[in-house]
Amino acid sequence: xxxxxxxxxxxxxxxxxxxxxxxxxxxxxxHVDVSNILSYSFSTFLVSLTLFxxxxxxxxFNPLTLFLEVISLISTxxxxxxxxxxxxxxxxxxxxxxxxxxxxxxxxSEHNQQxxxxxEKEAALKVKKQQPYIDYAHLPTKPAPDVELNKILLxxxxxxxxxxxxxxxxxxxxxxxxxxxxxxxxxxxxxxxxKDKKIDTFDTFVSLSRHSSLPLKIIxxxxxxxxxxxxxxxxxxxxxxxDKFIQDLxxxxxxxxxxxxxxxxxxxxxxxxxxTLDTWRIARSKDIDVPNLKLPTLKNYFGxxxxxxxxxxxxITNAIVYQRLRDNKLEKVEIDLSKIEQNLKGVRxxxxxxxxxxxxxxxxxxxxxxxxxxxxxxxxxxNYLIExxxxxxxxxxxxxxxxxxxxxxxxxxxxxxKIINLDEFNKMIx
Numbered sequence: 293x294x295x296x297x298x299x300x301x302x303x304x305x306x307x308x309x310x311x312x313x314x315x316x317x318x319x320x321x322x323h324v325d326v327s328n329i330l331s332y333s334f335s336t337f338l339v340s341l342t343l344f345x346x347x348x349x350x351x352x353f354n355p356l357t358l359f360l361e362v363i364s365l366i367s368t369x370x371x372x373x374x375x376x377x378x379x380x381x382x383x384x385x386x387x388x389x390x391x392x393x394x395x396x397x398x399x400x401s402e403h404n405q406q407x408x409x410x411x412e413k414e415a416a417l418k419v420k421k422q423q424p425y426i427d428y429a430h431l432p433t434k435p436a437p438d439v440e441l442n443k444i445l446l447x448x449x450x451x452x453x454x455x456x457x458x459x460x461x462x463x464x465x466x467x468x469x470x471x472x473x474x475x476x477x478x479x480x481x482x483x484x485x486x487k488d489k490k491i492d493t494f495d496t497f498v499s500l501s502r503h504s505s506l507p508l509k510i511i512x513x514x515x516x517x518x519x520x521x522x523x524x525x526x527x528x529x530x531x532x533x534x535d536k537f538i539q540d541l542x543x544x545x546x547x548x549x550x551x552x553x554x555x556x557x558x559x560x561x562x563x564x565x566x567x568t569l570d571t572w573r574i575a576r577s578k579d580i581d582v583p584n585l586k587l588p589t590l591k592n593y594f595g596x597x598x599x600x601x602x603x604x605x606x607x608i609t610n611a612i613v614y615q616r617l618r619d620n621k622l623e624k625v626e627i628d629l630s631k632i633e634q635n636l637k638g639v640r641x642x643x644x645x646x647x648x649x650x651x652x653x654x655x656x657x658x659x660x661x662x663x664x665x666x667x668x669x670x671x672x673x674x675n676y677l678i679e680x681x682x683x684x685x686x687x688x689x690x691x692x693x694x695x696x697x698x699x700x701x702x703x704x705x706x707x708x709x710k711i712i713n714l715d716e717f718n719k720m721i722x
Contacts, residue, residue, distance in 0.1 A: 597627075
């Protein structure tokens with residue numbers, strides 16, 4: 293029994309001693325108040341020390357063990373009494389306060405609001421790192437009619453896909469300009485393909501909401517007039533119809549990732565995930581001999597006979613271009629000139645100005661396939677100058693281009709040259 297008491301008290305004494313040293317280190321290094329725990333630990337050490345010496349004194353009595361037992365017992369009694377009085381004084385001090393201290397209760401509502409704002413900031417920073425940057429400061433301050441606010445503020449996830457597509461929607465838009473913040477969509481067209489076959493089309497004008505009329509340059513480029521947009525649906529209604537038309541199919545287009553898609557999103561088009569395939573990006577990766585990667589250039593390279601800068605015609609053109617790029621049918625398609633009358637053979641023709649609803653490249657192509665020669669400047673060898681509407685910014689005060697002025701001077705000097713309009717040119721080749 294005496295041996296067991298001595299062994300147990302020795303173990304407890306060792307643990308309490310180590311604990312006391314540990315708590316002293318914690319309090320000294322980390323400046324943490326562990327005085328209560330330290331007091332209990334040291335008290336345990338003194339009690340176990342007293343019991344240890346008691347067991348030794350009983351088991352093997354001698355003056356030294358008796359002296360140590362008395363010293364440890366007195367130390368234990370004094371230590372416990374001191375801390376017992378300290379706790380009592382502390383309690384009495386608390387009880388003697390006549391007036392309770394004012395407890396400051398925080399404004400829970402204000403605290404919650406501040407916490408919510410902090411969480412919103414952290415969430416916004418996290419989203420900003422994961423998603424492409426959009427300048428929200430320039431988003432429309434007044435949403436288009438019937439466009440939900442969350443569809444304007446939320447940013448879709450754009451997935452730029454590379455896999456071969458046989459079920460897809462080719463789309464194109466016409467706008468009042470190139471600035472997605474200030475300019476408006478005036479036409480959306482799309483063609484749906486299932487198993488690589490055209491099954492449906494979507495084509496509609498869009499009414500103006502921020503512009504009073506179309507710029508002359510856009511009228512000449514697209515052939516769209518203000519009258520075409522007066523009874524057209526608004527952008528919100530058109531985007532809703534367009535969303536239903538495309539279903540869950542990926543969107544295919546030329547330069548859509550930098551132009552068409554940002555325009556749609558800025559006008560309120562929203563899907564959580566949008567799959568896109570840009571034929572400009574695919575064409576850039578292919579080995580084809582073209583001066584540039586514009587859609588009209590690729591159209592001529594592949595021998596496609598469609599109008600340019602007409603949204604629906606461009607969709608059909610774009611679909612053919614995509615199919616050839618996808619299938620690696622990259623050889624240039626030469627037009628069979630045997631079926632086209634060579635009624636411009638040996639004729640030199642220059643062009644000035646712009647023409648409504650038809651791209652200049654299409655006129656140049658007509659000249660070439662009929663045996664004519666297009667020239668970018670005027671000389672004594674020039675036979676015809678096709679004159680369009682002058683919309684350039686560098687015109688003289690009389691509104692005449694440099695080519696037209698030079699042609700008129702040469703005609704006055706006796707050069708056999710004629711200035712004709714587009715209708716007269718069409719009669720020449722018909």
